[in-house]
Amino acid sequence: MWEESQRYPDPRVISIDKAFDQYRLALASVERIASGCRWAEGPVWFGDGRYLLWSDIPNNRIMKWEEQTGNVSVFRQPSNYANGNTRDRQGRLITCEHIGRLTRTEYDGTITVLMDSFQGKRLNSPNDVVVKSDGSIWFTDPPFGANSDYEGNKHPEELPHAIYRLDPDTGKAAMLTDQIKGPNGLCFSPDESLLYVIESRGTPNRLIHAYSLKDGSKRLGKSTVFLDAGAGTIDGMRADIDGNLWCGWGMGSAEMDGVRIISSKGEMIGRIDLPERCANVCFGGAKRNRLFMASSHSVYALYVNTQGAVGG
Numbered sequence: 001m002w003e004e005s006q007r008y009p010d011p012r013v014i015s016i017d018k019a020f021d022q023y024r025l026a027l028a029s030v031e032r033i034a035s036g037c038r039w040a041e042g043p044v045w046f047g048d049g050r051y052l053l054w055s056d057i058p059n060n061r062i063m064k065w066e067e068q069t070g071n072v073s074v075f076r077q078p079s080n081y082a083n084g085n086t087r088d089r090q091g092r093l094i095t096c097e098h099i100g101r102l103t104r105t106e107y108d109g110t111i112t113v114l115m116d117s118f119q120g121k122r123l124n125s126p127n128d129v130v131v132k133s134d135g136s137i138w139f140t141d142p143p144f145g146a147n148s149d150y151e152g153n154k155h156p157e158e159l160p161h162a163i164y165r166l167d168p169d170t171g172k173a174a175m176l177t178d179q180i181k182g183p184n185g186l187c188f189s190p191d192e193s194l195l196y197v198i199e200s201r202g203t204p205n206r207l208i209h210a211y212s213l214k215d216g217s218k219r220l221g222k223s224t225v226f227l228d229a230g231a232g233t234i235d236g237m238r239a240d241i242d243g244n245l246w247c248g249w250g251m252g253s254a255e256m257d258g259v260r261i262i263s264s265k266g267e268m269i270g271r272i273d274l275p276e277r278c279a280n281v282c283f284g285g286a287k288r289n290r291l292f293m294a295s296s297h298s299v300y301a302l303y304v305n306t307q308g309a310v311g312g
Contacts (some may be wrong), residue, residue, distance in 0.1 A: 052065020250277025
């Protein structure tokens with residue numbers, strides 16, 4: 001049974017290294033703002049409307065939480081088993097759909113299909129997405145939603161696990177790499193010099209890869225292993241303005257459920273313990289200093305002493 005901590009500072013927010021102390025707020029605690037989901041994913045903040053959207057994949061819906069009232073409602077159902085969400089640089093919702101599509105929701109609510117195939121073959125199940133400052137859209141396409149009828153519509157894989165980039169001017173797609181096993185969450189460093197990608201089927205352990213960019217930041221360059229997660233399962237992540245990665249974490253044992261914070265040097269410096277596995281996070285609120293955590297059945301929030309990087 002979830003109970004909000006009555007103590008300050010919240011004992012669920014833990015410094016592993018003193019470098020994390022500066023990001024903890026002594027008078028802020030973890031709050032559960034919504035529950036009743038089957039698998040919460042893909043949170044995205046709409047500051048102009050003061051609301052949060054997130055995906056509830058098996059229930060085939062996108063949910064909405066309003067900051068001013070705390071009201072929770074269904075934003076879209078069916079959602080085509082939506083997973084990852086973000087906003088483009090014009091403020092429109094960009095969504096990964098497990099049926100094999102990447103879509104954009106226009107200002108009038110209509111939905112534009114940005115991509116559903118590559119070289120004549122159907123996408124697997126787009127998973128997570130980010131938009132760079134030049135307007136290009138980068139997303140991962142593992143087969144997780146294609147493997148059963150629980151998080152999508154089961155269908156054969158026609159393409160390898162891959163990362164794609166959609167050009168903002170031509171709309172043309174480029175496969176950036178097909179060498180990642182189960183590409184999952186991704187985000188840019190604050191200066192956009194690096195693209196971080198989670199390899200969720202890496203062996204023997206899950207990894208975060210850091211790619212430099214080349215060809216005018218249109219292609220992936222050299223890759224290094226930024227973090228070996230060991231026994232942990234990392235899913236989605238977002239960067240803050242200092243270059244730390246806030247990563248959804250879980251599986252293995254209940255003690256691992258929550259969020260892990262990784263410094264720009266690849267060192268684990270802090271954690272936020274939750275009673276459920278955390279899938280993905282985003283920053284929001286009026287000052288971009290509130291961390292929203294989509295975690296299995298629920299969504300949690302915590303004010304922190306930093307801000308999310310622009311575009312995350």
